[in-house]
Amino acid sequence: MTEAMDVDGKVTLAVDFDALRDDLSGEVVDGPRERYQFTWPGKREAKLEVRRPIKKTMRPCPEKSKDWDTTENLYIEGDNLEALKIMRETYAGKVKLIYIDPPYNTGSDFVYDDDFSKARAEYDAQNGDYNEEGGRLVANPESNGRFHSDWCSMMYPRLMLARDMLSDDGAIFISIDDNESKNLHAICDEIFGASCFVGDIAWQKTYSPRNDSKGIPSEVEHILAYSKSPEWIPGRLPRTAEMDGRYSSPDGDPRPWKAGDASAPGAATHQGMVYAIQHPLTGELLYPPNGRCRPFGGYSMLSLMSEWADYEWVDIHDEERRAQICNLPANEVRRDVKALMLKNPDETTYARSRARYEEGSWPVLYFTSGGNGGMACKRYLDEMDGKMPTNLWSYSEVGHTDEAKKQLKSLFDGSAPFDTPKPVRLLDRILTIASDKDSIVFDFFSGSATTAEAVMRKNTEDGGNRRFVLVQLPEEAPGGWDNLCNVGEERIRRAGEKIKTEIDKANEQLELGAEPKPVPDIGFRVLRVDESCLKDEYATPEQYEQTELDLFTDNAAEDAMPLDLLFQVLPAFRIEYSAKIVEREIGGKVCFDVNDGQLIACFDEDVDTVALEAIAKERPLYAVFRDACFSNDAAMANLEELFKTFSPDTIRKVI
Numbered sequence: 001m002t003e004a005m006d007v008d009g010k011v012t013l014a015v016d017f018d019a020l021r022d023d024l025s026g027e028v029v030d031g032p033r034e035r036y037q038f039t040w041p042g043k044r045e046a047k048l049e050v051r052r053p054i055k056k057t058m059r060p061c062p063e064k065s066k067d068w069d070t071t072e073n074l075y076i077e078g079d080n081l082e083a084l085k086i087m088r089e090t091y092a093g094k095v096k097l098i099y100i101d102p103p104y105n106t107g108s109d110f111v112y113d114d115d116f117s118k119a120r121a122e123y124d125a126q127n128g129d130y131n132e133e134g135g136r137l138v139a140n141p142e143s144n145g146r147f148h149s150d151w152c153s154m155m156y157p158r159l160m161l162a163r164d165m166l167s168d169d170g171a172i173f174i175s176i177d178d179n180e181s182k183n184l185h186a187i188c189d190e191i192f193g194a195s196c197f198v199g200d201i202a203w204q205k206t207y208s209p210r211n212d213s214k215g216i217p218s219e220v221e222h223i224l225a226y227s228k229s230p231e232w233i234p235g236r237l238p239r240t241a242e243m244d245g246r247y248s249s250p251d252g253d254p255r256p257w258k259a260g261d262a263s264a265p266g267a268a269t270h271q272g273m274v275y276a277i278q279h280p281l282t283g284e285l286l287y288p289p290n291g292r293c294r295p296f297g298g299y300s301m302l303s304l305m306s307e308w309a310d311y312e313w314v315d316i317h318d319e320e321r322r323a324q325i326c327n328l329p330a331n332e333v334r335r336d337v338k339a340l341m342l343k344n345p346d347e348t349t350y351a352r353s354r355a356r357y358e359e360g361s362w363p364v365l366y367f368t369s370g371g372n373g374g375m376a377c378k379r380y381l382d383e384m385d386g387k388m389p390t391n392l393w394s395y396s397e398v399g400h401t402d403e404a405k406k407q408l409k410s411l412f413d414g415s416a417p418f419d420t421p422k423p424v425r426l427l428d429r430i431l432t433i434a435s436d437k438d439s440i441v442f443d444f445f446s447g448s449a450t451t452a453e454a455v456m457r458k459n460t461e462d463g464g465n466r467r468f469v470l471v472q473l474p475e476e477a478p479g480g481w482d483n484l485c486n487v488g489e490e491r492i493r494r495a496g497e498k499i500k501t502e503i504d505k506a507n508e509q510l511e512l513g514a515e516p517k518p519v520p521d522i523g524f525r526v527l528r529v530d531e532s533c534l535k536d537e538y539a540t541p542e543q544y545e546q547t548e549l550d551l552f553t554d555n556a557a558e559d560a561m562p563l564d565l566l567f568q569v570l571p572a573f574r575i576e577y578s579a580k581i582v583e584r585e586i587g588g589k590v591c592f593d594v595n596d597g598q599l600i601a602c603f604d605e606d607v608d609t610v611a612l613e614a615i616a617k618e619r620p621l622y623a624v625f626r627d628a629c630f631s632n633d634a635a636m637a638n639l640e641e642l643f644k645t646f647s648p649d650t651i652r653k654v655i
Contacts, residue, residue, distance in 0.1 A: 038186040040149040046156040054085045057568045058527040058577060066493055067523025072467045072578040073452070075492065077485045078529025080444040080471040084161040086529065090574045091469075095165040096439035098172040099430055099451055101422060105151040105180045152183055158444065159191050165442060166228040171198060171434045174224045175422065181222045188226050198225035198232065199391045203426065206402070207395050223393075223430075234433040236386030247381040252360040260379035262365060263292040267326045274322050276339040277301070280308035280353035281371050283345050290325050295377060305340055307363040308353050313338040389433050399423025408448055411494045417479040417487045418448035427454030437464030446472035449488035452524070453495040459520035460499055467521070467578060489526060496522030527577060533560035533568040534655060555627055555655070562603040565626065566592050569655060573599060573622050587614030599624065606631055609638055616646035624653045 058076065062068045065075075076083050162172055172192075176184050181200075189197065201223040209217040247256035267274050273293035276285040288294060294301055298313075305311045316339045323333040342349055356362075357371040364378045395403075404423040408416040427450055435441060435458075443451040455468040474483035481487050500519050507516040535555045556565060570577060575594060582593045589604040589611040600615055601624040615623060623643065630636045636654070643650050 038183075038190060040152050042149050042153040043156065046153040047160075049081070049157040050160045054082055055532050056082050056086055056529055057532050057564075058083075058086060059530040059533070060563050060567050061526040061528055062563070064489060064526040065524060066496070067521075068525055069581070071521055071523030071525055072465075073455075073492075073521060073524040074467075074469045074527060074577055075446075075449075075452070075485075075489055075524045076469070076471040076527045076529065077474050078471070079473055081158055081161075082529045083471045084158060084165070084444060086571060087469075087577075088161055088164055090571050090576055091440070091442075092164050093167050094440055095442050095469075096167055096170045097431070097435045098162050098166065098170070098442040098444075099174075099427065100162075100172070100443060100445045101175040101420075101447055102155060102445045103151070104177045105148070148180070148183060151180055152187060155184065156187055156191075159187060162442070162444070163191055163228070168229050169232065171225060171227040171232055171234075173201075173430050173434065174226075175203075176222050176224060178218065178222070181224070184224055188224060192226040192228070193230070195230040196227045196232070198227050198234070200224055201391045201393055203393045203398065204395045204400065206400050225434075234389055235436075237389055237429070237432060239384070239386050243387060244381060251362045251366070253362070253378070256381040257378040258381075259368075260377045262295060262375040262377040263288040264295045265292055267291050267293045268328060271322070271326055271334040272337055273297070274325050275337050276316065276318060276321075276341075277305065277375070278311075278339070278341045278345065279367070280305070280342065281350055281357065281367060283342070283350065285339070286375055287321060288325060291327065292325070301340060301365075304363055304365045308356055309349050310343040311340050312343050314341040315339070316341070389429070393426070393429060397425075398429045399425035404450070408491070411491055411498070412479075415479050417477050417481045418484070419478065421448045422450045424450060424454045424457060427451055428458060431455065431458045431466070435466060437462060437466065439464075439466050441466055441468045442471075443468065444471035446470040446488050447484070449491045449495075452488070452492045456492075456496060456499055456520055456522055460503065460517075463518070465521070468524075470524075489524070492522075492524055525578065527567070531557070533557050533564045556603075562590070562592070565603050565655070566594075566601050566624075569601065569624050569653065570594075570599075572653065575599060586618065587611030589615075591615065593618075593620075598622065601625070602629060604629060607635070609642065612639055612642045613646060616643045616650065619647045620650055622651045622653065623647075624655065626655050629654075 061077075065071070159172075166172065174184060174188070185197075185200070202220040203223055204219055205221045206219055209219045244256075247258050249256050264270075264273075267288065267290070270293045274288060275294070276287050277294075278284070279286055296304065302311055302313070315336070318339065319333050319335060320330045322337060323330040326333055354371065357367070362378070365375055366378065368374055368376050400423065401420070403425070404421040405416050407424060408418060408421045431441070431454060437459075441451065441455050446452075449470060449472075452468045452470055455466050458464060459466055470488065472485050472488050474485040477484040477487045499522060503517050503519050510516060533556060535557060560568075566581070567577065570579065575598065579595050579598075584591050584593050586600070586602070587608075587610050589602050589607055592599075592601045594601070597618060597620050599622040600618055600620040602611070602615060603626045604611075605628050607625065607629040625639065630639070639652065639654075643652055
C-alpha cells in the first residue's frame with residue numbers, strides 16, 4: 001500500500017500496482033525511469049507554503065508577562081508556522097540553537113492542519129478541526145490515507161523556515177521516535193543537506209523498559225541533529241572524575257599526564273615528516289608506524305629531542321624504509337628527507353641520556369620500557385578539552401521520562417499538567433554542546449517549556465545571557481488547565497522563582513567579601529499571533545460601499561492599542577521583539593523609544609509641529625507615525641520638512 005492522489009485530488013490509501021507487478025513478475029518489467037528521490041502527496045504544496053505571505057502580527061500581552069520591561073525572553077502563543085513566518089526576516093541568521101519536540105505521529109497524536117486556503121467556517125464545519133482557542137489540530141489515526149503525508153507536510157515548511165533562522169554556526173536538534181525518524185531524516189537531508197547531518201543520537205529515555213510491547217521493547221528515542229554549515233563542531237562536555245583519574249605522574253612531573261601516541265596519520269601526504277630518529281639511550285633508529293608520520297614539525301622535533309642529547313639532521317639515504325611506511329614505491333618517495341641523528345652516538349652520550357631518564361620529569365617525548373623502548377608522547381591533563389559527545393546518551397547522564405515528570409510535578413504541587421515532558425538534563429546537554437553564553441535558543445514546539453527552564457539554569461551555571469524564544473499552540477492541556485500556553489508560562493514563572501530562591505540562599509551563605517551570584521533573566525514577554533492591526537490594505541474599491549469609505553480615515557483596527565501598532569511595525573525594521581521599549585513624552589505626545597533611539601514611534605492624534613520638531617531633534621534611526629496622527633495633508637508635509645531640517649538621515653514611515 002501507498003499514499004496517493006485519487007481522481008478527485010484527494011489523498012488516500014491505494015495499491016501500488018507498479019510495486020505489485022514487480023513482485024509478481026519473474027523478470028524486470030518496463031516502467032518509469034528510476035531515480036533516487038523522497039516525495040509524498042502534498043510535498044509541492046508544503047514547499048509553496050514557505051513562500052506564501054501572511055497577514056498576521058504579534059500582539060503584545062504585558063499582563064501575562066513577567067518583567068516585561070527588562071526581559072529578553074519571548075513566549076509566543078499561536079501556530080508556529082505563522083509565528084515563524086512573521087519572525088523570519090527579523091531573526092534570519094541569528095539563532096544559534098533550535099530544539100523541537102514535535103508530534104511523533106504514533107496514530108494517537110494530533111498534527112497541525114496548515115490549509116490556510118480554507119475559510120474558518122469550513123474548518124468549523126469539519127467536526128472540531130479547531131480547538132477552543134482556534135488551534136489547527138486534527139487527529140491523525142493510522143487509518144488516515146494521509147497518515148505519513150500529513151505529518152511530512154506539517155514538518156517540511158516549519159523546518160524550511162527554521163533553517164533560515166539558524167546562524168552560520170547554528171544547529172537544530174529534533175526529538176522523534178521510530179515512527180517518523182526515517183522520514184524526518186530524509187526531509188532534513190533535503191532541507192539542510194546530507195553533508196550537514198551531525199548525528200542520530202540515541203537517548204535512553206527509560207531505565208525500566210516495558211515488557212508488553214510488540215517486538216523488541218524500545219528503550220531509546222532519536223534526537224536528529226543537523227547544522228547550518230558542514231564544518232560545525234559540537235562543544236565539549238565537562239570532564240568527569242573518572243576521566244581525570246586516568247592521569248598521573250609516574251616520572252615526578254608536577255603536571256599530571258598520560259601516555260599518548262607519538263605519531264600522526266597521513267604518511268603519504270606528509271612525506272617530509274616521515275623520518276628516523278636515533279634513540280638517545282640505545283642508538284637504535286626509530287621510525288613511525290606504517291602509514292603514520294611525526295606529530296610535530298621538524299624544528300619542534302629537533303628542539304624536543306635536544307632535551308635528551310645533541311642532535312643534527314643527516315641524510316642517511318633510507319628511501320626504501322620510508323617508502324614502506326608511506327606505502328609507495330621507492331622511486332616515488334621524497335629523496336631529500338633527512339633523519340634526526342645523534343651528533344655523538346657514543347657511550348658518553350648514552351650515559352648522559354640515561355642519567356636524564358633517571359632524573360625524572362621527562363621531556364614531552366619520552367621512551368617506554370625503562371627508557372629502552374619506543375617513543376611516546378605526554379598528554380597533560382591541564383591541556384585536555386572536555387569530553388567529546390557521542391551519539392549514545394544514557395539516562396544516567398541526561399535523565400529519563402520519569403525524571404522529567406517528577407520535575408514537572410515538583411513545580412506544579414504534585415500534578416504534571418503535560419504528559420510527555422523532556423528532562424531538564426537532556427536540554428542541558430544540548431545547550432552545552434550547541435550554544436554559547438550569548439545564544440538565541442528557539443523551541444517552536446514548546447510543550448511544557450522545558451527548554452525555558454534549561455536555558456535559565458544554564459545561564460545560572462555559567463553566567464551566560466542566553467535568550468529563549470518559545471512558540472506553542474494554545475492546545476488542550478490535562479489537569480484542569482485552560483491550555484498548554486498557560487502551563488508553559490506558569491512553569492517559567494515557577495521555575496524562575498525557584499532558581500532565584502536557590503541563588504539567594506547560596507548568596508546568604510557566602511563568606512564576607514565574596515562576590516554574590518547574579519540572578520539570570522527569569523522573565524519573559526508573552527506575544528500572541530493575531531490578525532493584523534491594520535485594516536486590509538489589499539482590498540479593492542469595489543469591495544466597499546460609499547458609506548463605508550470613512551472607515552479608512554484611520555487604517556488601524558478598532559481594537560488596536562498603541563503598543564499593538566508598535567509590535568506590528570517592528571519586523572519592518574528587523575527589530576527583535578525583545579527590544580528595550582520605553583514610553584516617553586516628547587513634545588507633549590506619548591511616544592515609544594525603542595533601543596535608545598533606534599526607533600521612535602508616535603501614534604497619538606493631532607501630532608503638531610512642536611511634537612514633530614521635538615521627535616526629529618531626537619535624531620532616531622527610524623521614525624514611525626500613523627495616518628491618524630495628521631489632520632490633513634499640510635500636517636503630513638510638515639513631517640517631511642521638519643525631518644529634512646533636523647534629522648535628514650532618519651527613515652520615516654507612516655502606517
